[in-house]
Amino acid sequence: MMRDVLIILRQCALRHWRLAWRQQVMLLTILALGTAVHVAMRLANRSALAGFVRFSDGITRDSDWTVRADAGALKMEWLREMRVALGSRPVTLLPVIEATVVPHIADAAGSVNARPIWRLVGMDLIALQNLARKPLQQDATAAPNDTVYVSDAMARRQGWSVGEKIALVIDDRIAQVTLGGVMPVAPDMPSPPDHLLLMDLPRAQELLRRADEIDRVEVLATAGAAFPNLRADVGTVLTTVAQGRWRVLDHEDRRAVADNMTSAFRLNLTILSLLALLVGGYLTFQALDGVVIRRREEIAILRTMGVTERAVKRAFLIEAALLGVCAGVIGVALGWLAAQGAVLAVARTMTTLYGASSATFAELHPAEAAAGIALCVLTSLVAAWWPARMAAATMPAAVLSRHPSSWQGGRIWRAGWIGLLLCVVAITLAQFPPLRWNGSRVPLGAYAAALLWLPGAGLAAGALLRVFRGARGAVLSVAFSHLRRPSVRHRFAVAALVSAIAMTCGMAIMIASFDHTMRGWITRAMRADIYLSSAGAQSASSTHVISSETVEAIRKDPRIAELAALLETRVTLPGGQVHVLGIDNAFAQRHELHAWVREPPRDWWLAGDAALINESLGTRLELDTGSTIALPSPRGEQTFRVVGVYADYGNERGSVAIPQPRFRVLFGKDDAWRVAVMLKPGAEAEAVRAGIQKAHPGLSVFTQAHLRGEALRIFQQTFAVTYALEGVGVIVAVAGLGLALASLMLDRRADLMTLRAIGFAPRDVAATCAWEGAGIALAGVIAGIASGVWLGWLLIVKVNKQAFGWTLSFALPWGQLIALGCAILLVGAIIAAFVGRWAAKLPVEQEA
Amino acid sequence: MSVLLVSDLTRRFDARPILRGVSMSMRRGERVALLGPSGCGKTTLLNCIGGLDRADTGTVLVNGRDIGRMSSDELAAARRAELGSVFQFFHLLPTMTAFENVELPLKLLGIGKAERHERVLRLLDRVGVRHRGDALPAQLSGGEMQRVAVARAVIHRPALLLADEPTGNLDSKSGAQALALIREVSEETGAAVLLVTHSEEAARTCHRVLRMRDGALLE
DSSP: HHHHHHHHHHIIIIIIHHHHHHHHHHHEEEEEEHHHHHHHHHHHHHHHHHHHHHHHHHSSSOSEEEEEEEEEEEEHHHHHHHHHHHTTEEEEEEEEEEEEEEEEEETTTSSSSSSSSEEEEEHHHHHHHHHHHSOOOOOOOGGTTTTEOOHHHHHHHOOOOTTTTTEEEEEEEEEEEEEEEOOOTTTTSSSTTTTTTEEEHHHHHHHTTOEEEEEEEEEEEBTTTTTTHHHHHHHHHHHHHTTSSSEEEEEHHHHHHHHHHHHHHHHHHHHHHHHHHHHHHHHHHHHHHHHHHHHHHHHHHHHHTTTOOHHHHHHHHHHHHHHHHHHHHHHHHHHHHHHHHHEEEEEHHHHHHHSSOOOOOOOOHHHHHHHHHHHHHHHHHHHHHHHHHHHHHHOOOHHTTTTTOOOOOOOHHHHHHHHHHHHHHOOOHTSSOOOOEEEEEEOOHHHHHHHHHHHHHHHGGGGGGGGOOOOOSSHHHHHHHHHSOOOHHHHHHHHHHHHHHHHHHHHHHHHHHHHHHHHHHHHHHHOSSSSEEEEEOTTTTTOOBBBBBHHHHHHHHHHEEEEEEEEEEEETTTEEEEEEEEEOOHHHTTTOOEEEEOOOTTGGSSSSTEEEEHHHHHHHTTTTOEEEEEOOOOOOOOOEEEEEEOOOTTOSSOOOEEEEHHHHHHHHHOOOOOEEEEEEETOOHHHHHHHHHHHHHTEEEEHHHHHHHHHHHHHHTHHHHHHHHHHHHHHHHHHHHHHHHHHHHHHHHHHHHEEEEEEETTHHHHHHHHHHHHHHHHHHHHHHHHHHHHHHHIIIIIIIHHHEEEEEEEEOOOHHHHHHHHHHHHHHHHHHHHOOOOOHOOOOOOOO | SSSSSEEEEEEEETEEEEEEEEEEEEEETTTTEOOOOOOOSSHHHHHHHTTOOOSSSSEEETTEEEEHHHOHHHHHHHHHOOOOOOOOOOOTTTTSSHHHHHHHHHTTTTTTTHHHHHHHHHHHHHOOOOOOOOOOOGGGGHHHHHHHHHHHHHOOOOOEEEEEETTTTTHHHHHHHHHHHHHHHHHOOOOEEEEEEEHHHHHHHSSEEEETTEEEEOO
């Protein structure tokens, strides 16, 4: 058997690789690109995540425990309590305070996300010097008060030298710090993140105006004979004395937090990269199908010589595996190169979303390279399975007798009921509730429904080809005769188009629905004339606030009629952090700022324990009106009764709104997170904005129109990548159509000769092919758009609701869908005509 | 005037000569058998006459028009109007019914639907497969397929019918029927028939026999 396989590989495959090298290069390129995209996404993804995790590990070695408050900050006095409780144990407690900061750029006030985001970390530098293997380049204790240290890479990138004055936006202020030196790098330690500003703890507390507060305590235990179970012992002691004020997390907990926060982001990237590989696999399938048709005669000859079906099939699969290995190696190398660029983009996104990632370089581990190659081989094998089966099933008599032997395909693939069955299963799966996992909700049923629906609708759509009948001219008669009795290749071509168009339409519908809902929400929620926030509030994780003094100063402007401050803090609930908002309820009710999912009674805020929640929190924690929610606070856990649910498309983490007086009592905060301003009649919004901006350069000041525009711009920017994916999907589908038609034409060479013998001119043959392609494209467009509408419904009503807890209104972008359909029809027909012109020039088979 | 006039035709594939200065002619209604061993160049000669292949040198005149000088469109027009082809393996279009296969040449000529239907049904009746008009080629027997192929080749009343081993894939009874059918329609329509065959028996149904060896006619 193996000898036969080797003969086939040597005599057929290698010779074809040599003679048809362009085709082989194309095949390799298709597969390698799919692998490259997958590897690049994966490396960039991992690298950015590693940067995110490394953030807390960057200054010292991994600590044994991290202590964080459940709500608000830790107090310095609690640190002393911890020290006392630990007694004589050889443990170092390293308090840390941190905040995101942005550089002060005078002309960048007008747009959101326009500045780099850095992180200011305050640590006890004396303790740090003792722990570090390499001391800071300058005696930190002797440095001036405003000294910061940065990584060498950051200093070089910014062009800073020691003594450089750096202006930072902190809350609503502009503060100046001085560069004291660069952080050292020890060979066995992770390199410091390159957007980190390190400062001595007391000076950072002073700068951030958070005296007596810290965000976390890193606990480092030194194991020794006297305390054999020191690490576990320390954890137990710190947990025991916490009394609900803080929680003690070990290394794995911290990674789990990072993992949990970024899991959705990584899932999306992984799905996108797999999609790229799927696309590569589909094109490989089409190309290998063509290869089998070209080699069919050789296979038939070998079969007459006694080579078995199994040997033929095995030879093709081995060839596909070899192809996969070659393409995999190229793809991994290309992917690694591409990842170097992608990692910066991914890290930037993660920094914006989560406030910290320091990745700049994607490393390639041998295991990852092997996984990339293995995936490429697997894709190639899956793509080659059907063509290999076809090759093995080649009947020598049929091929060698030069019968017109165009292949119709197995009955099972031509049975429309399989497609319909998949659709029915998909509809059933769509009804399943989401899977609860790690505090998150995964719409597994809906995802599975989408995955089954695409091939199901694609296979069922083959039935649409049967409606092509009753043509007048000879060209149309021949073209329609092929559509009326579609082969498996026709059906697969339609299925691929349906999948691509359905995905594209589904995306378009989802974006249109988001757009429609967002515009409605923005119109309702953004009614104030002017909005204020700290200029440092550039990411979702930002903690920058506007001091109550600044708020009061702005309130005195005679052009301002009303001013409402929104207070905010974050607490940890199951599944992650949640915003707790202190709202000015009278202001919100007067201006109807909330879009209600469940409207509360008008006097709800008079009850001391009443709270509003946003829809995503309600969905995530299964809360509704009448439920209770326990919020940790510096004053201990407080239980609230949910009286209303509001829509909030700006926040997927979840938020709880309580009246401001109660908020101030519980959390002791009076600084504003956001401020909304209503102007008196006749006041010019732009003039007031400019006045506030001039008086408070540390603030971002937006007029209503500008903020609405910015919100929509960010929204559209977020979806820009999906538009690119739509384009790729359509191009691949149309390219797949071209390859499928080429295979059909090769398979039908005898028929082409007959047509020419009857009197078909080359342009008639080309036209026949063009009409056939247009027919396939039309069936794909009709079924694809119909499927896309269902898919859009699934994404909006099921996936979004289950995953994010957002109720979106359903919007159909008809114009866009019709334009997409017309474009695919046109491009499909043009490509089919090109294939037809090529087919018309195929030489007549010689029968000497 | 000769329906077909072939003068000094040569054709090479790579360096191998397939046709070496072939000359021949045929009159209207004449049936000529072309006999010869495999590989002697019979099918290549037929392809050159039918305009499916181009000769290296020499001329092929069909009804006085030089096939070799025609553009691809003119060739297609000549095949539609003046040539008919029957093949050993029938080459019916597999996705079209017997009726549609026979109707196709008339559609190419732009003949109206009513006339097409009438002529196709009459011819299918004539060749004895009218009752199989709705059947796909895969549902027909070999003999039926060749009858349909002959009907398709003559439905447009060509001046020259090129038949390449029309009995080669049929049993003796069906083969004899096919030859009889070709002879009858030739007599009815006045079409000249060039019959490529290995069979002496088939050759005997023709007016004249040409023998071919190593790319040259021996007559």
